[in-house]
Amino acid sequence: MQKFLRKNAPAYVFLAPWLIGFFLLAIFPILASLYLSFTQYDVVRPPEWVGIENYQYMFEFDYRFWKSMQVTFTFVVISVPAKLIFALAVAMLLDKGIRAVGWYRALFYLPSILGGSIAVAILWRQLFDYNGVINSVLRFFGGDGPYWLSDPRYSLWTLIVLAVWQFGSPMLIFLAGLRAIPQDLYEAAEIDAAGPARKFFAITVPLLAPVIFFNLVLQMIEAFKSFSGAFIISGGTGAPLDSLLFFTVYLFNEAFSYFRMGYASALGWVLLLIIAAFTAIAFWTSKYWVHYENERG
């Protein structure tokens, strides 16, 4: 043991910052939140063990939990495919060999860098405000825009548009994937009398499937965790009429507005399980539609 320490101590000293960070900031909070999810804890008093009461309440009585699930699922189901389709469309345009493609790539990637930030969410609020830019443009053309943000019928759509606008990162991955498809397959298909649609569905989509799958999983996880846009635009409450009550916004309110840390921890674990389940489903289905070139079989 002493010999081991003497030999390896310097290595562990250098590793220490990362190890301390990993255990203190990752493993410990994860385990603590699992424990807290079975307690009532308001930060002031020590946690009080309640067993599965938090989970029971969540599924049986908490209509806001179900509302937040509905909002989040609607957001995921619409925004993820829309974003992927848009990203793929732009990637295919850029793949056509447009001039100054580097500039376009940078330009299109920009929203992805800015997108997650508070500043853009605030900008979005200004754009879609009743007296904001969008409605001013509509009025200029003689129309009259609705209350985008305060009408529950439209509010979620503004966030879906915001999500789709941040298509840069999946677009770049799609572009790399498209570039990796050998050109002579398209030429062979051209001679084989395949039209553009047939080429897209019979060549591009199947050969891009690993990339589509990667983007799908990544964007799905991202969408389930989506927080800052909804938080800023709804003023932190999920308003109007809980139409922007994303799961994460609800969780945040439970934790930091009402200090129901135990319940918020339980919500956190449910979100984790939902994401894990959907990722698992995606992986399970992938063997039926994702073709890997170097796979042995």
Added chain:
Amino acid sequence: MASVTLSSVVKAYGNVPVIHGIDLAVNSGEFLVLVGPSGCGKSTLLRMIAGLEEINDGTIAIGERIVNDLPASQRNLSMVFQSYALYPHMSVRKNLAFGLTNLRMPKDEISRRVTEAARILQIEPLMERKPRQLSGGQKQRVAIGRAIVREPQLFLFDEPLSNLDAELRVQMRVELAGLYQRLGTTMIYVTHDQTEAMTMATRIVVLNKGVVEQVGTPYELYNFPCNRFVATFIGSPKMNMLEATTADGAAEIAGIGKLKLPTGIPAKGPVSIGIRPEQIAIGDGGDLAIPGKVSLVEYLGSEIFVYVQLASGERLLVQAPGDARIRNGEPITLSISGHQAHYFDANGQRIGPKGKRQG
């Protein structure tokens, strides 16, 4: 079957011309091989015929129809790519059927054609496999199968054998030749391998820097090359070249001696004398004896290649039977005959008979 006619076909990438106005007539049912060094434009020419590459000027006609503006799919041709270009996510069967499905052919007919192609190419046991589960030779068979099922009027091959190992290449060469005899369809075949060109072609087109150097049967190209480029490009090992000046009905090869010119070769100005390695005899007995020293012997079994250093500084390559006892470093006498040699003028153009005899 269809003929193909190229008239003044020009192709340039930006400001760089790659095909300089080519005229070429491919007869119906012919196996035409385009051969030339890399970068000579042979693949570009093939892709222009296929419709994968636009042409800048001139016309391409398949049969009677000018196809300049016709997409590849409507030119009624099939192409086999160097990389095979098999659809990696489809089974062999689907790869074969893909083009026919696109043409909305009845299922029975697709099935009949696919089965027939599989039988011809002996790939029946592989039909449900994916391309990644096939060897190089099997992939090439599938690629050829995909071309056959279309029953096109024209086959195009773009260096189809260059990704295969030597043994398989010879085997596939024989199979392709057999396939041609069986189908009798017009075939245009691109290769940089002159052995492929010589063995398979009914006619060969030698291309160099986007220009046709010579069109002819393998026999014509080998025995009557129209210029120095064709003379040295066709034939392996390469033709020897000796520089000489002519006077009084003979060619004076500097430092070696005088070679009497055969009739029909005018004696004026400088000439290049080309002699194939198998046309140089060992020992004296020809029109001109050349002394030298053996610098290298390559043993190939049935034959040997002897590199001979001449006193003039030049080096000759001689082909001799495999049982010839020749060793490195020993002195040797070679002899050449004037009537077996090829003569080229200062511009590299052939002087003398431009035979059209068939071999």
